[in-house]
Each structure stands twice: as structure tokens, then as C-alpha cells.
Amino acid sequence: MPETRDSIHDIWGPRTPHQGQWPTRVDERTTEEPDHWVQSACVLCSNGCGCDIGVKNGRIVGVRGRAVDRVNHGRLGPKGLHGWEANNSPDRLTTPLIRRNGQLEPATWDEAMSLIVSKSKELIKEHTASAIGFYTSGQLFIEDYYTLGVLGKAGLGTPHMDGNTRLCTATAGAALKITFGTDGQAGSYADLDTTEAVLLVGHNMASQQTVLWARVLDRLASPNPPQLVVIDPRRTFTAEQATVHLAPRAGTNVAVLNGLLHLLIENGHVNYDFIENHTVGFEKLVKTVGKWTPERVEALTGVPAAKLWAAAEILGTCRTLVSTALQGVYQSMQATAAAVQVNNINLVRGLLGSPGNAILQMNGQPTSQNTRECGADGDLPGFRNWDNPDHIKELAKLWNVEMDKIPHWAPPTHAMQIWRYCETGSIKMLWIQATNPAVSLPELDRIRKILKKKDLLVVVQDAFMTETAKLADVVLPAALWGEKTGTFTNTDRTVHISHKAVDPPGQARPDFDILLDYAQRMEFRDKDGAPLIKWTTPEECFEAWKACSKGRPCDYSGMSYAKLSEGSGIQWPCNEQYPDGAAHLYPDHQFNTHADYCETYGYDLVTGAEKQPQEYKANDPNGRAILLAADYEPPHEEPDEAYPLWFTTGRVVHHFHTRTKTGRARALQAAAPEGFVQLSAEDAARYDIADGDLVEVTSRRGRATEPARISGIEPGLVFMPFHYGYWDQPEDGRKRAANELTITEWDPVSKQPHFKYAAVRIRKVTA
Amino acid sequence: MHLGNYLGILENSEKQLCDAFEQVARHHKDEPDIEQMCHKLSAWSREHRGRVMGFVAKYSEDRSSEPKNLKRDLFDQPRKGSLALLRDLHDLWLLTQEVQLCWTVIKQAALALRDEELKATYEFCCARTKRQGDWLLGRIKQAAPQTLIVAA
Numbered sequence: 001m002p003e004t005r006d007s008i009h010d011i012w013g014p015r016t017p018h019q020g021q022w023p024t025r026v027d028e029r030t031t032e033e034p035d036h037w038v039q040s041a042c043v044l045c046s047n048g049c050g051c052d053i054g055v056k057n058g059r060i061v062g063v064r065g066r067a068v069d070r071v072n073h074g075r076l077g078p079k080g081l082h083g084w085e086a087n088n089s090p091d092r093l094t095t096p097l098i099r100r101n102g103q104l105e106p107a108t109w110d111e112a113m114s115l116i117v118s119k120s121k122e123l124i125k126e127h128t129a130s131a132i133g134f135y136t137s138g139q140l141f142i143e144d145y146y147t148l149g150v151l152g153k154a155g156l157g158t159p160h161m162d163g164n165t166r167l168c169t170a171t172a173g174a175a176l177k178i179t180f181g182t183d184g185q186a187g188s189y190a191d192l193d194t195t196e197a198v199l200l201v202g203h204n205m206a207s208q209q210t211v212l213w214a215r216v217l218d219r220l221a222s223p224n225p226p227q228l229v230v231i232d233p234r235r236t237f238t239a240e241q242a243t244v245h246l247a248p249r250a251g252t253n254v255a256v257l258n259g260l261l262h263l264l265i266e267n268g269h270v271n272y273d274f275i276e277n278h279t280v281g282f283e284k285l286v287k288t289v290g291k292w293t294p295e296r297v298e299a300l301t302g303v304p305a306a307k308l309w310a311a312a313e314i315l316g317t318c319r320t321l322v323s324t325a326l327q328g329v330y331q332s333m334q335a336t337a338a339a340v341q342v343n344n345i346n347l348v349r350g351l352l353g354s355p356g357n358a359i360l361q362m363n364g365q366p367t368s369q370n371t372r373e374c375g376a377d378g379d380l381p382g383f384r385n386w387d388n389p390d391h392i393k394e395l396a397k398l399w400n401v402e403m404d405k406i407p408h409w410a411p412p413t414h415a416m417q418i419w420r421y422c423e424t425g426s427i428k429m430l431w432i433q434a435t436n437p438a439v440s441l442p443e444l445d446r447i448r449k450i451l452k453k454k455d456l457l458v459v460v461q462d463a464f465m466t467e468t469a470k471l472a473d474v475v476l477p478a479a480l481w482g483e484k485t486g487t488f489t490n491t492d493r494t495v496h497i498s499h500k501a502v503d504p505p506g507q508a509r510p511d512f513d514i515l516l517d518y519a520q521r522m523e524f525r526d527k528d529g530a531p532l533i534k535w536t537t538p539e540e541c542f543e544a545w546k547a548c549s550k551g552r553p554c555d556y557s558g559m560s561y562a563k564l565s566e567g568s569g570i571q572w573p574c575n576e577q578y579p580d581g582a583a584h585l586y587p588d589h590q591f592n593t594h595a596d597y598c599e600t601y602g603y604d605l606v607t608g609a610e611k612q613p614q615e616y617k618a619n620d621p622n623g624r625a626i627l628l629a630a631d632y633e634p635p636h637e638e639p640d641e642a643y644p645l646w647f648t649t650g651r652v653v654h655h656f657h658t659r660t661k662t663g664r665a666r667a668l669q670a671a672a673p674e675g676f677v678q679l680s681a682e683d684a685a686r687y688d689i690a691d692g693d694l695v696e697v698t699s700r701r702g703r704a705t706e707p708a709r710i711s712g713i714e715p716g717l718v719f720m721p722f723h724y725g726y727w728d729q730p731e732d733g734r735k736r737a738a739n740e741l742t743i744t745e746w747d748p749v750s751k752q753p754h755f756k757y758a759a760v761r762i763r764k765v766t767a
Numbered sequence: 768m769h770l771g772n773y774l775g776i777l778e779n780s781e782k783q784l785c786d787a788f789e790q791v792a793r794h795h796k797d798e799p800d801i802e803q804m805c806h807k808l809s810a811w812s813r814e815h816r817g818r819v820m821g822f823v824a825k826y827s828e829d830r831s832s833e834p835k836n837l838k839r840d841l842f843d844q845p846r847k848g849s850l851a852l853l854r855d856l857h858d859l860w861l862l863t864q865e866v867q868l869c870w871t872v873i874k875q876a877a878l879a880l881r882d883e884e885l886k887a888t889y890e891f892c893c894a895r896t897k898r899q900g901d902w903l904l905g906r907i908k909q910a911a912p913q914t915l916i917v918a919a
């Protein structure tokens with residue numbers, strides 16, 4: 001059956017060189033001839049490639065890229081072309097389960113939901129809703145998140161709602177808020193089609209967003225290629241294509257970025273007009289970066305001064321610039337401080353808001369943008385400011401509830417604190433949706449202990465028996481993508497609709513239906529006694545979300561299910577002013593920093609303390625962007641005699657998250673069947689380790705053993721991919737997951753955990 | 768002139784704050800953000816104290832007697848648990864206010880004496896004392912509802 005290309009071995013496909021309009025190439029892979037196609041988009045990374053789902057006899061038999069889609073112009077990557085196979089896996093959960101006498105046993109939906117509801121009511125009566133927490137996902141749809149956000153905030157009134165987006169994109173959101181006043185990516189993917197330079201910071205685009213990388217490769221193959229500056233401690237596929245590759249020591253991103261800013265200023269490569277008219281904070285920035293001379297940067301980070309110069313020359317002289325950041329920034333030391341410096345580079349050059357210029361603080365998961373927009377994480381719906389009473393009033397009016405029903409006395413509880421409250425026993429019911437913390441959170445031994453606690457009722461809503469579901473008290477079988485209708489938004493603000501193509505297996509239900517069922521059984525009411533949740537279908541919910549988003553930066557009011565189903569993805573804001581969406585935010589360099597409009601009053605980048613409203617209002621930036629400076633701070637845990645090596649974690653091209661889906665797609669699993677420990681040749685020699693030898697890595701928190709892979713990585717640094725857990729492994733007692741080793745520690749501002757650094761030791765395991 | 772005395776009081780209160788942050792870091796190791804931030808903020812106070820020492824020496828001939836011991840009985844017993852955490856943060860915040868007030872007093876003298884160096888030291892240190900207090904206040908606000916209403 002048609003497979004237009006072998007994406008497993010040729011990840012990015014043949015070149016279609018371009019400048020300007022990116023040519024179309026439709027990638028397709030089906031295992032049987034579909035009897036019809038259903039419009040959708042891929043949910044296996046934040047790129048959001050438009051695709052159609054091929055259906056035959058009520059089963060998914062393949063996918064093809066949508067030629068008309070602005071994101072991918074028909075292309076799909078290996079995960080997109082293969083990942084759908086997971087839908088048909090025999091491992092799908094098909095019936096609710098309840099733990100009885102220590103065993104998970106099949107139950108009816110009524111039994112499972114009644115149990116959750118009676119527990120909720122009992123807890124509320126005894127302890128208030130603050131005894132209930134939600135840990136949701138970056139993989140659901142707008143309709144799921146918004147329903148969850150409303151029932152949690154205005155129904156239950158619990159402040160404890162966050163998602164695994166805390167692990168993947170919290171820093172993107174925080175950095176955008178701090179610089180521009182609200183969340184929202186300033187540019188578009190299309191800016192890559194014309195830009196003169198690309199700066200990728202801690203972003204291995206080649207492995208993460210393979211289709212976006214194909215767009216860059218196509219530019220590189222054109223007569224007028226952009227120059228690439230890559231900052232990454234590993235020699236990744238992305239770094240291999242760099243004009244200049246800077247490989248700093250772990251935890252030193254801020255020093256490198258300050259070094260670059262210093263050179264831009266020193267060389268006069270800044271736009272003083274722009275700075276004067278459209279920013280605040282330049283003086284302090286000059287002062288802070290002033291001491292980061294190339295020599296000093298080299299001494300601390302190991303980046304040769306000459307290379308820093310070369311990079312600064314590119315960034316200082318290009319006439320257009322796309323800057324991106326991802327986990328190498330977000331999951332490292334000083335995450336938010338570093339991400340903000342990436343924003344500052346475009347700002348001091350005044351390169352923003354026009355074609356070829358973009359800042360893409362990338363997202364990790366496909367729909368994490370929506371977790372942030374819809375208030376299913378530590379943010380309020382529509383990028384509203386929890387510290388601004390007028391914003392709370394707007395929500396209260398919209399939902400017809402009393403203002404104080406909505407928790408707004410402190411910032412919504414972040415995920416790591418939610419887990420801490422579970423550990424100390426003040427959260428007594430935790431509802432986990434479409435995510436697998438027993439593999440993806442740091443310090444897994446601790447997480448397993450929490451999940452097993454007797455006084456914590458753990459509800460897991462998922463499509464598979466994950467490592468987390470195995471420890472649950474109640475398991476709710478959920479429908480997957482392709483089995484439900486909804487909308488979601490990628491990193492560059494493109495909104496797609498994904499129509500239901502097939503029925504979910506067995507008794508599995510869409511997340512949306514499960515949440516509505518809960519709301520109904522809990523009898524959540526507005527202040528007039530009418531049901532709080534006034535929608536029963538995804539489309540009605542989307543209409544409600546449009547009303548909530550209207551007038552805010554993420555304005556969806558000009559969209560509809562019909563419009564999204566006509567062509568393909570549409571960017572927000574989409575409203576009267578931009579009926580077809582806007583490619584750039586801030587075309588007039590008016591930013592969202594007005595005190596009455598902004599999403600945050602700012603933070604102390606070192607302590608994470610939130611600035612007081614009065615303080616912000618006294619110096620209202622009033623539409624200027626904020627150049628917030630940050631100095632380098634040394635990490636908390638550093639290699640020492642006992643643990644002499646740096647440890648970092650990351651991803652491989654063929655897998656997504658904890659492989660619940662990609663591990664069940666035959667070719668993806670075959671291409672990357674097991675984890676590994678990546679070492680430099682120098683360290684391998686020092687420890688007498690050969691390629692393929694089993695290596696035990698130990699940190700203060702645990703150990704993991706995987707085969708060695710000796711290749712391009714800085715000496716002194718050890719890398720493991722975080723995808724590999726235990727669901728498909730023999731129960732041989734061998735610990736494999738990278739997160740056995742990671743540290744329970746987080747960025748003070750974004751609260752994103754530090755997955756990218758820990759101190760470890762290694763030894764060869766002789767069988 | 769009593770400036771020397773007051774500098775002694777300031778030095779002593781920075782020392783107390785420094786020690787208190789360290790103690791709270793030790794007592795609440797299980798709260799990762801508390802432990803790390805308290806270590807960091809303790810280091811700030813240690814540095815401030817070092818800077819103040821120079822001025823204590825400079826103005827020491829004016830000192831009439833030993834600085835008054837401001838030590839409170841705040842941190843004598845190790846306290847554990849969420850209520851203890853809240854109380855410890857509360858006490859830390861009070862100590863930052865003490866330090867801040869001392870700095871305000873010293874600043875007045877620095878201005879009157881036109882001691883530029885002391886003025887610069889005030890500006891550097893007092894701004895950071897405020898940041899210590901801001902962090903504590905934020906963390907207190909976060910912890911308060913859960914501790915008072917739900918925690919065992």
C-alpha cells in the first residue's frame with residue numbers, strides 16, 4: 001500500500017529547495033486503501049502538521065499530509081506517518097478499572113464515576129476543594145481543557161490544577177509573559193522561508209519538529225541559505241548543519257547569551273531607535289551583560305571566544321532573524337532567565353513583528369499551547385492575570401459565578417507543588433489525565449511512593465496501561481486522537497480541527513465526555529442555579545471558548561468549526577481585524593504590557609518572587625516590551641568527587657514522550673527499541689567502556705542501567721533519552737528510566753523542573 | 768555619634784538573618800524550593816554582613832558599647848511540617864523587615880555624612896533585602912491557605 005517515502009531512514013525526506021513559498025510535497029502512508037479520509041492534524045509534537053486520517057471499515061489505515069496546510073505543505077515526519085498505529089493496538093484500555101483488594105479489576109462507568117464523585121464530595125465537605133488536584137496533559141483538545149478549566153476553577157474552586165506542560169512549555173509561557181506582557185509567539189513558521197539567520201538555543205529541531213527542520217534544510221539547499229547559530233552541548237543533527245555551533249557546559253546558557261548580547265551592544269549592532277521607542281530596561285541590560293566579555297564567557301562555559309565572536313557577527317548583521325528555544329533552555333538551570341535573553345536578542349536588534357523575524361519559544365507537546373490558553377494549567381483562561389481583580393471579574397461574569405468562587409488568592413499551584421501536597425497528604429485525590437508521571441517526572445522513586453500512598457486516591461484517565469495507570473486506584477479508558485472531535489493549536493498559533501474518524505474501542509470514552517459526566521454528577525451550578533457547564537458537544541464548547549478568548553491576545557472569535565473545516569489551519573488572533581488570522585503579533589511594535597491588559601506583573605528572575613501590582617502600575621510599560629536582564633547563577637548541584645560527571649536528558653527522533661504511542665508503532669519502535677547512555681570517547685576510555693557495554697549511571701537519587709553509545713558529546717557529560725520506562729520491559733528489577741536519576745528542583749519563575757542537569761557517576765556493568 | 772553602634776546592630780541583624788535562612792534550609796530540606804532559595808538568600812545576607820563589617824571598623828571609635836543583642840527566640844527548636852514551615856517563613860520575613868529598617872536608618876546617616884561608599888552599599892544591600900522579603904511574602908501567600916485549611 002502507498003508509502004510515499006521511507007521516513008524511518010530518511011527522516012526529513014528529499015529536498016525541495018526554496019526561498020519564499022515553500023513547495024508542496026504530500027507524504028502519505030497507508031496500510032490499506034482507505035474508503036474515506038477525515039480532516040485532522042498530527043498530535044505527536046508541537047509542530048501541528050495538518051493531515052487527513054485514512055479510514056477503512058471503521059478502522060484507521062493511514063495518514064497523508066494536507067497539501068493546503070500552512071504548517072507542513074503536505075509533509076509528515078516519521079512520528080506522524082507511523083504513530084497512528086497505536087490507535088489500533090491490542091493494548092488499548094477498553095473498560096474502567098477500580099482497585100479492589102490491591103488489584104485493578106474491571107468495573108462499569110457508573111461504578112467508576114460514582115466512586116470519584118462520592119470521594120470528591122466527601123473531601124469537599126471535610127477539607128474544601130483544596131484537597132483535590134488535577135494533573136493534566138499537553139495532548140488533549142481545547143474543548144477538554146476549557147471544560148476542565150471551568151469545572152475546576154468555577155465548579156470545584158480548587159487552585160491545584162496544572163499539567164505536564166509544566167515539564168515542557170512552562171518556561172516558554174513565562175518568558176513570553178515577562179518580555180511581551182502576555183503569552184503568544186510573536187512570529188510564524190513561514191518566517192523561516194525568508195529569514196537571513198536562525199538562532200536555535202537548546203533546540204534540536206531536527207529531531208523534535210522534523211517537518212519544520214525539513215523547511216530549514218530546504219532553505220539551506222537554496223541559492224540563498226540562512227546562516228545558522230546553534231547553541232547545544234551535544235553535536236545533534238541540528239548542530240551538524242550550523243554555521244556556528246556553540247557547545248557550552250551544562251547550566252551556563254545565561255552566560256553565553258549575555259556574552260552574545262554584550263558583543264551586539266559593543267559592536268553597535270543594536271537598533272537604538274527601536275530600543276528607545278519600544279522597550280524599557282536597556283540600561284540595566286547593558287550593565288548586566290557588560291562584564292560578560294568573550295574571555296570570561298570562554299572561561300566559564302568552554303565556548304571559545306572566537307566562536308562567540310563569529311556567532312555575534314551573524315546575529316548582529318543579519319537583516320532578519322528567527323530565534324527559537326526549547327528544552328535545552330527550559331529544562332536547564334536558569335530556564336526563564338535564559339529564555340528571556342533569547343527574546344532580548346531580537347529586541348535589541350528590533351527584529352520582530354515583520355516577515356522573516358520571529359521568536360519561537362517552542363512548545364514540546366502538540367497541544368500545550370491550549371493547556372496554557374484555556375486555564376487547565378497554572379494560568380487563567382485567555383491569558384488573564386490572576387493578580388488583576390478585573391480579569392477575575394470578567395471570568396466570573398462569563399461563567400456567572402461569584403468572583404471569590406474562582407481561586408485567585410495566590411498563583412495557581414504549580415505541578416511540582418501539587419505533587420508535594422500529595423506527598424505531605426493535604427491533597428487527597430489526584431486526577432491524572434493523558435500523561436505518565438511515573439516515567440516523565442524527576443526522581444521516579446519518589447513519584448512511585450506518592451502514587452502508592454494509601455491516603456491518596458489516584459485517578460488515571462488514559463488510553464493505555466501506563467506505568468502510572470498501574471499504580472492508580474481508578475483507571476478511566478479514554479479515546480485517542482482520531483476517535484473524538486476537537487481543536488488544538490501548535491507553536492506558531494495555528495489552530496486545527498481534528499474530526500472524529502472512528503469509534504473508540506470498547507467502552508473507552510472521549511476525555512470531553514468524561515469531564516462533562518463528572519460535572520453533571522457533581523451538580524456544579526452557576527449563581528442562578530443553572531448548570532455551570534452549558535455545553536454538551538465539542539462545538540458548543542468551542543463557541544463558549546471563543547467568547548472567553550474574545551478581546552484577549554489569543555482571540556478565536558472569528559473562527560468556527562465550519563471555517564476550520566474548510567481549508568486548513570488558521571492562526572490566532574482571528575477576529576474582525578484579522579478574519580483569516582495574523583502571521584505576526586506586534587506588527588506595530590505595540591506589546592501587551594499595559595497594566596490592565598498584561599498577564600503578569602513580572603517576576604524577580606532570581607528568586608521567582610512575583611512583583612506587586614502597585615509596583616508595576618507605578619512604572620507601567622504601557623505597550624513597550626520589557627528587556628529584563630539576568631546574571632549567571634551557579635547551579636545547586638555540581639559534579640564532585642563522589643559524582644564527577646554532569647548528567648542531562650533529552651529525546652530521540654523516533655519517539656514521543658514516554659512512548660505510550662510511538663512505542664506501539666512497529667517501525668518507530670524497531671528504529672529505536674531501547675534507551676542508551678551517551679558518552680564521549682574520552683570518558684568511555686577513562687572508564688574502560690566500549691560501545692554497547694551496559695553502563696550503570698548513579699545519582700544521589702537513584703540508578704539506571706542501559707547500553708553505552710559513544711558519540712558526539714562534550715567530555716564530562718552523560719546523556720540519556722527520557723522516553724524509556726517499564727511497560728514493555730521484563731520485570732527483571734533493572735532500572736532503566738533516565739528520570740530515576742534527575743533532581744527534584746525547578747526554575748524559580750516558570751517552576752519547570754531541571755531535567756538537564758544532575759551530578760552522576762558511571763561504571764561498566766559486567767554481566 | 769552612635770553610627771558605629773547602629774552599624775553593629777545592622778551587622779548583627781544581617782548575621783541573624785543569614786543564620787536563620789540556613790536553619791530554615793536545613794529544617795525544611797524536604798521542600799526543594801525552600802532549601803535552595805534559603806541557601807541562596809542566606810549567602811546574600813552573608814555578603815551584606817561582610818560589606819557592613821568594613822564600615823563597623825571605620826566608625827568603630829564612635830561606638831559607645833556593644834551592640835544590643837536583637838536575637839529573638841525564633842529559631843531555637845527545629846520545627847517540621849507545613850505549619851512549622853509557614854511559621855518559619857513568617858519569622859524570616861520579620862527578620863528581613865528588621866534588617867531593612869536598620870538599613871533605612873543607616874542610609875539617613877550616610878546621606879548626612881555624604882559617605883558615598885556607605886550610600887552605595889546601602890543601595891546594593893537594601894534592594895536585595897527587599898527581594899528577600901518579597902520572595903518570603905509570595906511563598907507565605909502560597910502556603911497559607913493549604914496549611915491553615917487542609918493540612919493535617
Ligand code: SF4
Pocket residue numbers: 042043044045046047048049072075076077078079080081208209210211212
Ligand atoms: S513534525 Fe510533529 S506534527 Fe509534524 S508529523 Fe512529525 S510529529 Fe507530527
